[in-house]
Structure formats: C-alpha cells, structure tokens
Amino acid sequence: xxxxxxxxxxxxxxxxxxxxxxxxxxxxxxxxxxxxxxxxxxxxxxxxxxxxxxxxxxxxxxxxxxxxxxxxxxxxxxxxxxxxxxxxxxxxxxxxxxxxxxxxxxxxxxxxxxxxxxxxxxxxxxxxxxxxxxxxxxxxxxxxxxxxxxxxxxxxxxxxxxxxxxxxxxxxxxxxxxxxxxxxxxxxxxxxxxxxxxxxxxxxxxxxxxxxxxxxxxxxxxxxxxxxxxxxxxxxxxxxxxxxxxxxxxxxxxxxxxxxxxxxxxxxxxxxxxxxxxxxxxxxxxxxxxxxxxxxxxxxxxxxxxxxxx
Amino acid sequence: xxxxxxxxxxxxxxxxxxxxxxxxxxxxxxxxxxxxxxxxxxxxxxxxxxxxxxxxxxxxxxxxxxxxxxxxxxxxxxxxxxxxxxxxxxxxxxxxxxxxxxxxxxxxxxxxxxxxxxxxxxxxxxxxxxxxxxxxxxxxxxxxxxxxxxxxxxxxxxxxxxxxxxxxxxxxxxxxxxxxxxxxxxxxxxxxxxxxxxxxxxxxxxxxxxxxxxxxxxxxxxxxxxxxxxxxxxxxxxxxxxxxxxxxxxxxxxxxxxxxxxxxxxxxxxxxxxxxxxxxxxxxxxxxxxxxxxxxxx
Amino acid sequence: xxxxxxxxxxxxxxxxxxxxxxxxxxxxxxxxxxxxxxxxxxxxxxxxxxxxxxxxxxxxxxxxxxxxxxxxxxxxxxxxxxxxxxxxxxxxxxxxxxxxxxxxxxxxxxxxxxxxxxxxxxxxxxxxxxxxxxxxxxxxxxxxxxxxxxxxxxxxxxxxxxxxx
Numbered sequence: 001x002x003x004x005x006x007x008x009x010x011x012x013x014x015x016x017x018x019x020x021x022x023x024x025x026x027x028x029x030x031x032x033x034x035x036x037x038x039x040x041x042x043x044x045x046x047x048x049x050x051x052x053x054x055x056x057x058x059x060x061x062x063x064x065x066x067x068x069x070x071x072x073x074x075x076x077x078x079x080x081x082x083x084x085x086x087x088x089x090x091x092x093x094x095x096x097x098x099x100x101x102x103x104x105x106x107x108x109x110x111x112x113x114x115x116x117x118x119x120x121x122x123x124x125x126x127x128x129x130x131x132x133x134x135x136x137x138x139x140x141x142x143x144x145x146x147x148x149x150x151x152x153x154x155x156x157x158x159x160x161x162x163x164x165x166x167x168x169x170x171x172x173x174x175x176x177x178x179x180x181x182x183x184x185x186x187x188x189x190x191x192x193x194x195x196x197x198x199x200x201x202x203x204x205x206x207x208x209x210x211x212x213x214x215x216x217x218x219x220x221x222x223x224x225x226x227x228x229x230x231x232x233x234x235x236x237x238x239x240x241x242x243x244x245x246x247x248x249x250x251x252x253x254x255x256x257x258x259x260x261x262x263x264x265x266x267x268x269x270x271x272x273x274x275x276x277x278x279x280x281x282x283x284x285x286x287x288x289x290x291x292x293x294x295x296x297x298x299x300x301x302x303x304x305x306x307x308x309x310x
Numbered sequence: 311x312x313x314x315x316x317x318x319x320x321x322x323x324x325x326x327x328x329x330x331x332x333x334x335x336x337x338x339x340x341x342x343x344x345x346x347x348x349x350x351x352x353x354x355x356x357x358x359x360x361x362x363x364x365x366x367x368x369x370x371x372x373x374x375x376x377x378x379x380x381x382x383x384x385x386x387x388x389x390x391x392x393x394x395x396x397x398x399x400x401x402x403x404x405x406x407x408x409x410x411x412x413x414x415x416x417x418x419x420x421x422x423x424x425x426x427x428x429x430x431x432x433x434x435x436x437x438x439x440x441x442x443x444x445x446x447x448x449x450x451x452x453x454x455x456x457x458x459x460x461x462x463x464x465x466x467x468x469x470x471x472x473x474x475x476x477x478x479x480x481x482x483x484x485x486x487x488x489x490x491x492x493x494x495x496x497x498x499x500x501x502x503x504x505x506x507x508x509x510x511x512x513x514x515x516x517x518x519x520x521x522x523x524x525x526x527x528x529x530x531x532x533x534x535x536x537x538x539x540x541x542x543x544x545x546x547x548x549x550x551x552x553x554x555x556x557x558x559x560x561x562x563x564x565x566x567x568x569x570x571x572x573x574x575x576x577x578x579x580x581x582x583x584x585x586x587x588x589x590x591x592x593x594x595x596x597x598x599x600x601x602x603x604x605x606x607x608x
Numbered sequence: 609x610x611x612x613x614x615x616x617x618x619x620x621x622x623x624x625x626x627x628x629x630x631x632x633x634x635x636x637x638x639x640x641x642x643x644x645x646x647x648x649x650x651x652x653x654x655x656x657x658x659x660x661x662x663x664x665x666x667x668x669x670x671x672x673x674x675x676x677x678x679x680x681x682x683x684x685x686x687x688x689x690x691x692x693x694x695x696x697x698x699x700x701x702x703x704x705x706x707x708x709x710x711x712x713x714x715x716x717x718x719x720x721x722x723x724x725x726x727x728x729x730x731x732x733x734x735x736x737x738x739x740x741x742x743x744x745x746x747x748x749x750x751x752x753x754x755x756x757x758x759x760x761x762x763x764x765x766x767x768x769x770x771x772x773x
Contacts, residue, residue: 011648013694015732016608017637019687019760025629034721037622037729042604044591048618050605055721062763063605064597066756070566074638075691076733079538079561079650083639085756086605087687089763123619139772166770174765178758180596211594212766219591321659321670413673419744509658538650540672543659547673556672561646563672566743596762600755608622608694608729 018086038124043099052088062091095216105155161228171209182208317505321410327403330442337363338447342485346493350520351549353501358404358493359435366399375487377480378494390495402492409546416548448472452479508542522551535559621726628730635733641743666746678741689735695728
C-alpha cells in the first residue's frame with residue numbers, strides 16, 4: 001500500500017475514489033467507528049486483497065476496483081492518474097471463514113473456531129471472530145460439537161454445498177431481476193439483455209451464478225459445486241478460462257469498444273450483422289455523425305489492433 | 311467585419327456572408343477562393359470566397375485588389391471596406407475554422423487532415439454561393455498543394471462550372487485577390503479579438519505572427535504551456551511545434567487509440583496471473599466485462 | 609519470498625478518520641477517456657469547466673486537442689462517493705484516544721484497534737455523481753464503467769445471508 005505521495009515538483013498524494021455504503025457515514029458519527037481497511041485472504045485466489053471492516057457495525061465489505069486502461073480523474077482542481085473507482089459492498093463473511101475451515105478441515109477434527117481462523121500473513125482475520133451471529137454463520141458450513149460449554153467446529157462439505165446452492169439460487173434471482181445478460185458469449189457486452197435474450201435458459205442463469213459464486217471459493221469447491229448442481233461439463237471452464245485463453249475471454253470486451261459508437265437499439269437489432277463490421281464500415285459509421293468528412297479523410301484508418309497479439 | 315458570432319463560440323466553425331447582390335443572381339459570375347492562416351500554430355484558419363459578375367470584373371480590378379500578402383494590414387482593411395461599398399456587385403462569404411476544430415479534426419480517431427478539411431471547406435463555400443442563387447460560371451482557386459488533382463475533384467463536384475485551380479491564383483485573378491483579402495481581414499480580426507474560453511487567464515496577446523518559426527510565437531507558446539491542459543484552445547494542438555513543446559513541458563497523456571504496441575505488452579497483469587499454473591483463475595466474465603477486480607492495494 | 613516490510617503491510621490496518629466522512633465537502637469529478645500520467649494540481653476551473661458545452665449528443669469539450677463527449681452519471685442509490693487520501697507517515701502521531709470507550713467494558717477484549725504500525729486515511733471530499741467522458745462519442749450505457757456501477761446491487765444479492773433450514 002504505497003502512499004504515492006511524491007516529492008516531485010507539483011506532485012500530490014494519490015487520491016482514491018470510493019463508493020461506500022451511505023450508512024457508514026452515519027456510523028462514523030460515533031467517535032469509535034472502528035472503520036478500517038485491512039488485508040485479508042481472497043478466498044478465490046488465496047492471495048491478499050483489501051477489505052473494509054466496520055468494528056462498530058461488525059460488518060465486512062469487499063473492495064472491488066473499476067480499472068480500465070486509459071482513464072484518469074479530474075478531482076476539483078487536480079488530476080489523478082489511472083481513473084480507478086473503488087466499490088465497497090457488504091460481503092458474506094462465510095466465504096472467508098470457509099477458506100480457513102477448509103484448510104483446517106483437512107485435519108478432520110473438531111476445533112475451536114479461534115484455532116481455525118488464524119493466519120500468519122493476514123493476521124487481521126481474527127477480526128472475523130468478532131462478527132455477530134458467528135455461530136449462526138458457521139452452522140451453514142460446519143458440524144458443531146459442544147463440550148464443557150465450548151464449541152468445536154468441523155468443515156462439512158455436504159452442508160457447504162447445500163449452502164452454496166442457496167447462494168446460487170439467490171444469485172440467479174438477482175440476475176433475472178437486474179436483467180443481466182447471461183447468454184452464451186455473444187460478441188457483445190450489452191449489460192442488460194433485450195427481451196429476446198430474456199428467454200435465456202434457466203441453465204444459463206445457473207451456470208452464470210455458479211461462475212460468480214466461484215469467484216469467492218477455492219477452485220476445488222467450485223468444481224464440486226458444479227457437479228453438485230449437475231452443470232454440463234463444458235460450461236464449467238467458461239467463467240474461469242485457463243490463462244492461455246485470456247485473450248479469447250477478453251474478446252467481447254474489446255469488441256464492445258467499437259459498438260459504443262452505434263445506437264444501442266440498432267446494435268441489438270442487428271447484432272449478427274455488426275459482429276462482422278470491418279474497419280472501413282466502422283469508419284463510415286463515424287462519418288455519419290460528423291457529416292462533414294470527405295472520403296479521403298479515411299485513408300488514415302488503421303486496422304484495430306488485434307488483441308490476440310499481446 | 312462583424313465576428314460577434316465567432317466570439318460567442320469559437321470552438322467550432324462559423325460562417326459569415328455578405329448579402330448577395332441582385333445582379334449576381336442574374337449575370338454569369340466569377341468566383342474566387344482563397345484562405346488565410348493555414349500555416350500558423352495559433353488561431354483560426356479562414357476560407358473565403360468572393361464573387362462578382364463577369365461584366366464587372368474591370369470594376370473589381372479598379373479597386374486595385376492584390377494578393378493580400380503584398381498588402382499592409384491597413385491597405386487590406388481599406389480594400390475590404392471598399393468591397394463593402396461595392397456591395398451592389400461584389401459578394402463574399404467566409405468560413406472561420408477554429409483552432410479547436412482543426413486540432414480535433416486532425417487528431418481524431420479517424421484522422422481528418424488539413425488538406426481534406428481545406429478542400430471540403432472550399433467546396434462547401436462554393437456550394438453555399440450556388441445555394442444562395444449566385445450564378446457561378448467560373449471558379450478560381452488558390453492552392454498550396456497539387457493543383458491538378460484538386461481541380462479534378464472540384465470539377466467533378468461542380469460539373470456546370472469551369473474550375474481553375476492554380477498556385478499563386480491570389481496574385482493572378484482579382485476575384486481570388488479579393489477573396490484573400492476577405493480571408494486575411496477576418497483571420498487578423500479573429501486573432502486580435504480572440505475570446506479565450508479559458509477563464510481568468512493573464513494571457514498576453516504578444517504571439518507574433520503565429521507562424522511556428524516566429525521566435526515571438528515560440529516564446530509565447532513556451533510561456534503559456536500548462537502541464538496538464540497543454541495550451542489554451544487558441545493553439546492548434548495538432549501542429550508539430552505545439553506537440554514538441556508538450557512532449558517536453560507537459561505531462562504525458564495516453565489515449566486508447568494512440569497507445570503504442572509496446573505499451574500493450576507492458577500491460578499490468580493483476581495478481582491473479584502471478585501464480586501461473588493450474589491454480590491461476592481469472593475474474594468471472596461479469597467482472598471482466600465491467601472492468602472490475604478485487605482491490606489488492608490502497 | 610516476502611520481505612518483512614510486505615508482511616508488515618499485510619498486517620497493517622488503515623483506519624478511516626470517521627469525522628472526515630461527514631465533513632467532506634462536495635467535489636466535482638470528471639472521468640476522462642485518457643490517462644494523464646500524473647497526480648498533481650490542475651487548473652480544471654480555468655481550462656476545462658468553462659469549455660464544456662451542451663451539444664446535440666451530450667456534453668462536449670476538448671482536451672489536449674481531442675474532442676470529448678460526456679454524460680453525467682449518478683452514484684447508485686444507497687452509496688456515497690468519497691475521495692480518500694492516505695495520511696503521510698507523520699499523520700500517525702495524531703491517534704484517537706479510545707481509552708474512554710474501553711472503560712465502558714463494551715468489549716470483552718481490551719484490544720487496541722490502532723497499533724503503532726497502522727496508517728490512517730481520510731475523506732477529503734465527497735460526491736454524488738460525476739461526468740464520464742468518451743473519446744469523440746458519449747460513453748453510453750454499454751461503457752464498462754456504467755456496467756460497473758450496477759455491481760453494488762448484484763453484490764447485495766450475492767452476499768445476502770441465506771435463510772437457515
């Protein structure tokens with residue numbers, strides 16, 4: 001977490017642009033809000049990630065960052081390179097607890113939770129033990145024993161898969177409500193589906209939701225969940241393509257950038273056509289807008305860089 | 311010349327025209343096209359047309375119009391007023407292309423070079439005269455580029471008119487000289503009374519001729535370079551002189567369409583990709599399509 | 609593999625100065641379609657703001673001789689925008705005194721939330737919307753950032769507690 005405060009001429013400290021839940025502002029009226037950014041494990045990758053933790057609300061927030069090339073901010077009378085936009089959204093702490101329970105579960109014995117949620121690197125994980133209704137949370141994914149008024153827990157894959165299935169179901173419902181385009185990889189990044197796409201198969205929604213949930217659990221568990229949900233084998237690698245296929249998975253993203261120049265409605269109606277637009281056609285489409293360019297203005301058109309070349 | 315229209319908004323293009331003399335709609339007319347301010351790194355480029363009936367060419371010549379470059383500013387102003395007095399047989403129209411329009415055209419995703427911009431503007435003005443009912447039969451155009459291909463193109467566009475494109479036409483044909491005077495008067499006035507869109511600037515107007523090789527102009531550019539914004543919009547950002555100063559004196563700016571191939575290679579790969587191998591996983595398509603990833607540092 | 613410094617960073621907490629969240633004055637933000645490779649003061653009010661005009665297809669302005677088209681976007685409901693700046697190392701000296709509240713016995717553990725190696729961050733301004741600029745075209749609903757703004761709603765659903773059996 002470099003501060004980025006430079007001593008160079010005219011440089012100023014790095015400014016982070018954040019979107020936080022509004023209620024954190026009210027919670028901060030208390031002197032002791034205990035709102036802090038901490039580094040915890042990312043249960044998907046096993047690496048470190050930034051979270052926000054409110055001691056006062058006993059709540060965990062995930063931080064996602066919007067990061068696209070070629071952006072920067074003007075913030076009042078300053079410029080901030082990078083154009084990052086951070087989102088803090090409430091996160092189900094069970095995903096993080098699971099990371100530690102699965103690790104401990106390999107020993108196959110019941111343990112007190114404070115001996116499970118321990119981390120030499122991300123020592124702030126012990127803050128999770130302060131969560132309200134911790135026992136209720138643990139019940140979703142563990143078997144529990146009580147001896148001498150002390151509780152002992154053991155990871156239960158069976159209960160976890162049941163819990164994850166519910167997670168997938170509630171995600172499917174949200175995807176439908178929010179009209180997220182879950183269809184097969186059309187050459188489009190239209191975020192909201194048209195009425196036609198609304199007839200997407202239920203299976204597409206489940207696959208998509210499974211993929212989203214998989215971003216919060218280890219690979220093995222993701223595979224187990226896929227089998228548990230009886231998802232078709234072929235769709236499993238879709239959300240997490242092997243690294244060599246990164247470029248392929250980026251394709252709709254890259255394609256989108258050209259389509260933004262078209263009227264969204266027209267684009268949707270002619271999706272098939274547009275996927276085969278040539279550079280010249282794109283150039284022509286731009287001309288219609290300006291209405292003042294002669295044909296020889298286009299000799300400067302370059303072919304769009306092929307992303308496969310990275 | 312009333313440039314109030316330009317002063318209201320000098321970020322695009324602005325057209326001014328004289329009333330069309332009634333005689334120009336009846337009698338066959340000669341029309342001249344010339345430009346002023348093509349070369350300078352500052353201020354607008356002005357294209358002008360001037361026309362009069364063939365039968366009155368001698369009257370126009372009697373005004374002793376000449377290539378605007380051979381005239382002093384006072385002489386140009388005087389000749390322009392004379393042409394105004396002769397509004398019963400001389401008409402004119404001009405297009406002021408703001409430096410911002412020139413910059414954004416030349417630096418556009420689809421590059422629109424100065425030649426094309428010039429040719430299209432000239433054609434636009436000829437068409438404007440025709441649309442106003444001027445009985446144009448002959449057109450003379452001054453050019454700095456290749457005359458032959460330009461003439462061919464204009465001839466194709468205006469098949470009912472005899473088009474002559476020639477270098478130094480402004481010295482050879484009085485209507486072109488007259489057009490060059492209109493253009494130059496408008497350009498000078500526009501630069502002199504330039505309304506800076508930038509607020510509260512202590513911008514001096516000591517920018518010399520505006521030509522890139524004028525030491526005064528260069529000094530002015532260096533004096534007014536701003537590390538983030540570059541220059542006021544009076545400056546043509548697309549000029550090499552301006553770009554060279556920005557390269558050394560302003561912050562670097564990268565654009566999606568101007569990024570070098572090499573930058574593509576050094577693209578920052580997030581921490582997911584550090585642990586290559588079977589464990590490496592990428593964010594779900596939902597996140598990829600929205601440019602979202604888990605934050606790993608503050 | 610990890611240096612001791614990195615380990616310390618992983619253990620570090622970056623405490624948000626609570627008062628700054630309601631004291632932060634509103635700021636004007638523009639998200640540009642280019643990366644200005646600098647973090648520094650910039651005379652936005654002099655050069656940029658007065659040049660913005662309402663065109664037929666959204667807002668228009670130019671930057672560095674390139675034409676931009678823009679649109680206003682709002683922070684999604686339920687969220688608040690903040691610009692946050694980490695305090696320099698010296699800032700750590702100004703530590704908030706928590707001993708009073710600890711005496712309340714509200715917490716079982718008397719653990720200090722703030723440790724000597726922690727850092728602080730504060731909001732310097734707030735915002736409820738910003739202008740997104742595209743190069744020559746309005747970013748529109750398919751722009752990535754517009755898609756990103758829909759994330760909090762979906763996140764809420766994904767991370768909502770599931771009912772117990």
